[in-house]
């Protein structure tokens with residue numbers, strides 16, 4: 001390399017090099033697999049640069065740890081000292097003495113050529129113990145420009161550089177991390193010591209599924225649900241208060257020339273369940289869907305910016321767009337669109353089951369899964385409606401119904417405010433009696449015609465609400481109520497005619513203990529909820545009694561589903577020995593739903609998510625690649641092993657999952673006692689032609705790509721690489737397997753992949769995924785269990 005390089009024992013070029021220009025660049029490496037205590041290799045020698053044979057000055061030339069067993073030092077020899085005598089010595093990490101100098105004669109480097117062939121260094125330790133290192137010495141003549149470039153790269157990345165092929169420029173001090181490696185004290189064993197708060201938006205507390213659902217618009221507009229409904233706040237528009245606005249629209253639509261493509265208008269609904277496309281209206285002109293993400297796979301001249309312009313329009317302006325999905329989901333959607341009947345464009349999953357059978361829990365989980373896959377899905381919880389004093393009051397007094405409802409619809413006041421509006425119309429005593437009545441189980445009795453009527457009214461209103469939401473572009477509505485009589489279900493089927501396909505999802509449980517546990521859990525959650533907000537059961541005992549009576553009332557009239565398309569989940573809590581029965585189910589999405597439900601269960605277990613230890617590319621700010629881990633990454637690997645062994649010490653069936661890239665495999669290396677599984681699906685987002693570049697380099701050399709990604713990171717696909725949506729698609733089997741596993745799993749993966757996995761558990765909208773904070777050297781523990789998902793974080797370094 002360079003102008004005139006010399007290698008070990010290459011004497012032929014000696015002499016000519018002095019005149020060859022440039023400077024002598026020396027790289028020394030020592031390797032030993034049998035590390036001894038805390039001895040750090042150093043160099044000292046004849047030139048002032050290497051301490052003028054003063055071992056105390058050799059501290060400036062301590063070698064740096066390149067990997068666990070390799071030490072490295074490189075330096076530039078000034079032109080007037082091109083004859084260099086030197087030796088290696090070992091110094092204890094803490095304190096200067098005693099040093100151990102290598103045995104044998106001095107090593108000599110003349111004009112870049114090493115004299116002799118000593119390729120090992122022997123050190124005599126106390127008690128005549130001999131320690132031998134393998135030695136690699138390389139000297140090259142490099143131009144000042146190359147040196148400067150190498151130095152600059154080093155300064156930028158804080159890591160040795162090989163710019164223009166020169167070896168490395170390094171600093172003469174061991175890194176902090178290397179110092180830490182030997183220190184047992186740093187491997188703190190008290191795992192609670194490392195707990196850090198989860199980000200505020202995460203579900204770190206127990207999650208009550210019923211409270212996570214959205215409020216029907218007819219209520220939302222009144223302001224009755226003014227408390228926990230984040231759905232009513234920033235993430236939802238005024239017009240469509242209940243529906244998620246996270247409909248980025250994931251596909252570019254290419255229509256034949258003749259068929260005029262009109263974006264934002266002429267929406268054609270897909271025949272697949274829950275899919276829509278911005279295609280032309282004309283019958284017979286079928287568009288061609290190209291799942292391109294944003295960005296262009298073309299290398300010569302990128303058209304990503306124009307593709308982006310189209311996609312942005314789809315995402316922000318068009319109401320009805322393809323699901324924000326790629327791959328199989330999109331393919332299934334397109335296929336169903338071509339083949340399915342008209343009403344199959346929308347799917348209603350109608351829950352059926354007695355109280356405390358896990359309906360709301362299952363509905364919330366299914367909503368989370370479908371949204372994560374990119375389907376516009378919404379959970380309509382009729383029970384939540386019934387829980388509103390105000391709304392029940394409206395319905396029970398049907399004579400006042402329409403008048404009061406008008407007031408409610410136009411009202412924007414809070415619960416208290418709305419109640420006051422009511423009392424202005426109703427006599428105050430009547431209002432209080434009404435509230436008393438709906439607070440008892442009588443309201444749910446099969447012998448109480450007023451109660452039945454009121455509940456049917458609420459269900460019909462919620463169904464109406466769901467259908468209007470679908471007409472505006474919603475794809476999958478999850479209709480959550482007991483729906484326990486055939487009459488009620490017939491009413492719903494009638495309402496759905498020509499609007500959407502209905503699948504009943506019945507949850508059955510024959511285990512009295514589980515039902516008892518569920519009741520207690522529900523009453524407790526409702527009581528907790530009542531502390532902050534007005535609700536039915538502020539007192540546990542009263543609530544428990546009321547719930548039991550209410551349950552008996554339902555049991556008397558309950559009619560299991562035997563009609564239409566249905567999925568029955570029977571005793572599926574443990575995931576062991578339960579049953580799923582399906583009837584008349586077809587299509588891509590219904591198939592996926594069945595598959596998902598077959599694999600879910602409630603066995604409590606933790607899932608630990610972590611990125612690999614810091615990689616060499618992370619240090620340099622380079623993306624992708626398959627680099628090894630840095631010193632600090634190695635330290636994390638040790639700490640992680642320690643943590644996992646303690647955290648999962650009684651979990652014999654736990655397993656460790658890594659990607660196929662060495663930074664995750666190396667991070668898992670020190671963990672003992674558990675099987676390790678490599679998953680290709682867990683590999684980092686494929687950055688295609690940008691692999692190995694820094695973000696700065698991409699910005700400089702491929703500004704269009706850089707800008708496209710910045711504008712729409714979720715859908716941007718690296719040329720010849722992947723988008724976040726692609727990553728989500730390939731992670732679906734991982735999610736299913738995580739749901740299915742009953743033992744703990746440690747997932748050691750990468751930034752983008754973990755963002756996507758975490759978003760599933762934390763129920764974060766698709767558009768947030770690429771921006772979720774996913775720090776290095778931190779473990780996110782997801783606790784799965786009967787109350788849903790909880791999160792805890794540990795920062796080990």
Ligand SMILES: Nc1ncnc2c1ncn2[C@@H]1O[C@H](COP(=O)(O)OP(=O)(O)O)[C@@H](O)[C@H]1O
Nearest residue numbers: 355356357358359360361507509518572786787
């Ligand atoms: N398939 C199921 N069978 C029985 N219990 C379940 C099932 N799925 C979840 N659960 C449990 O039931 C509890 C109460 O569930 P919830 O969804 O509130 O009941 P429901 O909506 O039927 O009244 C949940 O916290 C969960 O622990």
Ligand SMILES: O=P(O)(O)OC[C@H]1O[C@@](CO)(OP(=O)(O)O)[C@@H](O)[C@@H]1O
Nearest residue numbers: 618622623624684685687750751752
């Ligand atoms: O989507 P962005 O924010 O670029 O994050 C993904 C990037 O994270 C990195 C680190 O920058 O992951 P990793 O730590 O697994 O190497 C890159 O390899 C990867 O391209």
